[in-house]
Amino acid sequence: MTEFMVDAKNIAKQYGNIEVLKGVNLQVKRGEVTCLIGPSGSGKSTLLRCINHLEKHDAGELFVDGELVGYQLKDNKLYERKSNEICQSRSEIGMVFQRFNLFAHLTVLDNITIGMVKVRGIAAEVAAERARELLRRVGLENKEKNYPSQLSGGQQQRVAIARALAMEPKLMLFDEPTSALDPELVGEVLDVMKDLANSGMTMIVVTHEMGFAREVADTVYFLDQGVIEESGDPQQVLTSPRSERLKGFLSKVL
């Protein structure tokens, strides 16, 4: 077992002529919370989406839990993995989206159980029991029969977190989880995330919540134009930035 849950070496990604990631290095230790900050278009989300192979990186090596993402190294050749293998490894990584992306046609309970039942093959009653437990954990035990459209944004995002946790992931990815929320609803989602961090979950969080980053993160990475400009301890990175770009960015968001 390697020390790092995520080990990204020199990751590059291009959309057409636009270089979104230009050789990014990122290391996340087990049980640690890592925050990715930076202006929009800096490649934070793309990097996050490469980690569970929602996007294919063009160059570099990306290891999750000691295994190469999307490929298998054999006889000095990289073999692309079969789609069911990729699905299997994705199911071990939880992801929470900016726009929640709850399944609109399913109730809250079914949103949480569908992955357990259809991907993991867990019996429906067992899955429902575990889903109720998770709903209690995110403080929504009385909403299991509601549809997502009947919930507030903050409630929807907490269900989305419960849905991801239902798969018992070894790693959780958060893609700007509070950016689509009304200001008064941000707190309830951040509280759930803090609890999760305290329980020892390995988390990578793309966020604009500098307060959360300072309080919860073990490491903060600042991305700008596809490059990691600065990284390290949140106190040091956020209070005494070295680069001009980070200084400029912080002056705008704080």
Next chain:
Amino acid sequence: MTTDGDTTYRVVPVRHYGRWVAAAVIAVLAAMVVHTIFSKIPTGQVACSTTNGVRACHAVMEWRFGWDVVFQYFTSSLMLKGLVTTIELTLIAMFIGIVLGVLVAIMRLSPNRLLSIPAWIYTWFFRGTPVYVQLLFWFNFAALYRYIAVGVPFGSAHFFTFDTLNITAFIAAAIGLGLNEAAYMSEIARAGLISVDEGQVEAATALGMTRAQTLRLVILPQAMRVILPPTGNEVISMLKTTSLAASIGVIELTGAAQNIYASNYKIMDLLICASLWYVIMTTILSIGQYYIERHFGRGALRNQPLTPIERLRRDLKGIAGKMHTSRPGVVR
């Protein structure tokens, strides 16, 4: 009534005189039409009879719309057999249309050109030619291919051979209507599939679902909300389009009516008789469509609207409430 301080004024609503006149004209015209539909006209014959040595004569009258003939044939075995054939044709053609249509739509959206281009050509061809011509085409298919066989491609060994002369009028109609329908259904299904938010696919993928699972468990159920209303239209439309099958000799509802009036010359009466059956069936289908749409609309609206029956019950309750208590009724 409105209160301004201590004074109470009576509110006088705007009078829409123009609307009243228009409504009156339409009401009179409608009454006239209804009257002619249910009126009798003289046949031109005179009937005479002698009672107590007095001879009395009167003109023989008959229904203008031949209602007696309409209802005489309405449940006749020929018409009922035609009705069953119409329903069978509709079901088979729509089944082929929906299954093949969804398949063509999925192919059309595939990133693989070898799948998407044939799908496009299929839709282009079947939408570009008239259904009537297609029915004739399938009925005369044997002129093009005498046998259809499954075997080694370009080789001579066959495992299974089908004689195309066995394509009856009914089979030709079912295939023709179904294949044509699939072209339209594929466009409807495609519109539904692309209406589902990209984020839903991402969330399903991130959970570890395969492409097939994502399509079956997440995309299709949500696409149904968009696909169903036009599909309901297609079913209703198909029910009536099956009458074209009469032209290649299928004795469905219209064919049965034609066969009957060919021998008794009551053309209008039998066309009305067939039309009544069509109207009854489309009405039943419309009601079914409403409830199916409601089922797949779950989650799309915060609260489901009441069904017409629920609304009626609520209104009746409101009226009953008003009658029992002298207090102003509260509508819940």
